[in-house]
Structure formats: structure tokens, C-alpha cells
Amino acid sequence: MATKIRLARGGSKKRPFYRIVVSDTRMPRDGRFIEKLGTYNPLLAKDSEERVQMDLERVKHWLGEGAQVTDRVSRMLEAAGVLEKKTRNNPKKAVPGKKAQDRADExxxxxxAAAEAAAAPAEDAAEEAAAE
Structure with a gap:
């Protein structure tokens, strides 16, 4: 059975709360899960201890069993020191769109053109001063 460590959403509308769970990949996101490994509350401050709580021993157990980790959970595990940090690359994110590039070119x-126009009268004045 293919298992995944992922977030299952709970909480009310506009007030998200997530459980970190191990579930079969075929089950729905908020559906049946095998084991609850922790919680994640995105409404708390980033430096709060209660924002992410995990049972790291059970996480290591499931990783040893071959469970895959979603991107968001892998970032949490990297911060906890369980997984090594992956290099991520999104080179197109920094490139401005077509309209922004056109505006920058204009x-x-x-x-x-303004620099050339400003430099031209200065050169003419210098030539006239040298001729006199």
C-alpha cells in the first residue's frame, strides 16, 4: 500500500487547522487516515512552539516504511531537522511578465535618449570654449 504523510484540513471556514497524518494515497485529503502524527495551526505566529507539533519518532518510523512526504510537510520536517534540505528551483518566478518587460524596455x-540629449549640449559648449 502506498502511504503519504500529508496535511488533512480541519477547522471552520476561514479558520484553518491541519492534522499531520499518514494516509493511503487513494483516500481523500480529509478522509480516512492510518495514524495522526501531529498538528499544524497556520494562524499562530511563526515563532510559536504550538504552530507545528509532531511525533518525530513516528514520522521517522513511517519514513522508514517508505511513506512519501508532501512538499509542505517536507518543509516542516526540514525545519525540525528530520529531513535534509532540498534545493528548490523556480527560475521563471523571478522573470517579469511581457507587459512589465515592455514597460522596462520603454x-x-x-x-x-535623455542622457544623450543632456550630453550633447555639454559637448557643444566644450567645443565652443576650446575654439575661443
Whole structure:
């Protein structure tokens, strides 16, 4: 059976609360699970001790059994020191969109034109002073 360590959402509308659970991958997100490993309350401050609570021994047991970990839970386990930190790469995230690139190109063109226009009268004045 393929198992996964993931978050199961609870709590009321606009007030999320998650259980960290081990479940069969075929079960729904909030459905039947095998074992509850901890809780995650995103409404608490990031430095709060009660924001993420896990039974790390059971997590290690399930990882040894071959359970896969979702991305969000893997970040929590990396912070707890159970998993080694993965390198993530999203190179397209930093690239601005087409309209923003067009605006930047227009702005750069105007700036170079203004710099050339400002430099041209200064050069003419320097040539006239040298000729006299």
C-alpha cells in the first residue's frame, strides 16, 4: 500500500487547522487516515512552539516504511531537522511578465535618449570654449 504523510484540513471556514497524518494515497485529503502524527495551526505566529507539533519518532518510523512526504510537510520536517534540505528551483518566478518587460524596455530607451540629449549640449559648449 502506498502511504503519504500529508496535511488533512480541519477547522471552520476561514479558520484553518491541519492534522499531520499518514494516509493511503487513494483516500481523500480529509478522509480516512492510518495514524495522526501531529498538528499544524497556520494562524499562530511563526515563532510559536504550538504552530507545528509532531511525533518525530513516528514520522521517522513511517519514513522508514517508505511513506512519501508532501512538499509542505517536507518543509516542516526540514525545519525540525528530520529531513535534509532540498534545493528548490523556480527560475521563471523571478522573470517579469511581457507587459512589465515592455514597460522596462520603454523606460530604458527614454533614459538613454535623455542622457544623450543632456550630453550633447555639454559637448557643444566644450567645443565652443576650446575654439575661443
Amino acid at each position: 523606460k530604458a530607451a527614454k533614459a538613454t
